[in-house]
Amino acid sequence: MKKHFKLQDLDCANCAAKMEDAIRKLPGVxxxxxxxxxxxxxxxxxxxxxxxxxxxxxxxxxxxEPDCTILVK
Structure with missing residues (x-):
């Protein structure tokens, strides 16, 4: 299943890359x-x-990034 989510208060491209890398390593992703x-x-x-x-x-x-939120509907 593929879904898109809006991020709120993502302030840094480097943080985005770290998040992406860590999420990709989760089992089932x-x-x-x-x-x-x-x-x-x-x-x-x-x-x-x-x-x-x-x-x-x-x-x-x-x-x-503690200020960043994934807006889950």
């Missing part, structure tokens, strides 16, 4: 892209575990 320019996360992950993987991605973003 097929691909992940964090774009500093568009302030978006594109996550392609295992359908059965998507919500669990998304929660881990949220934790990673908070760890790398």
């Amino acid at each position: 097929n691909s992940a892209t964090v774009s500093f320019m568009t302030q978006k996360l594109t996550l392609d992950a295992d359908d059965a575990r998507f919500d669990e993987i998304l929660q881990e991605a949220v934790k990673i973003c908070k760890k790398v």
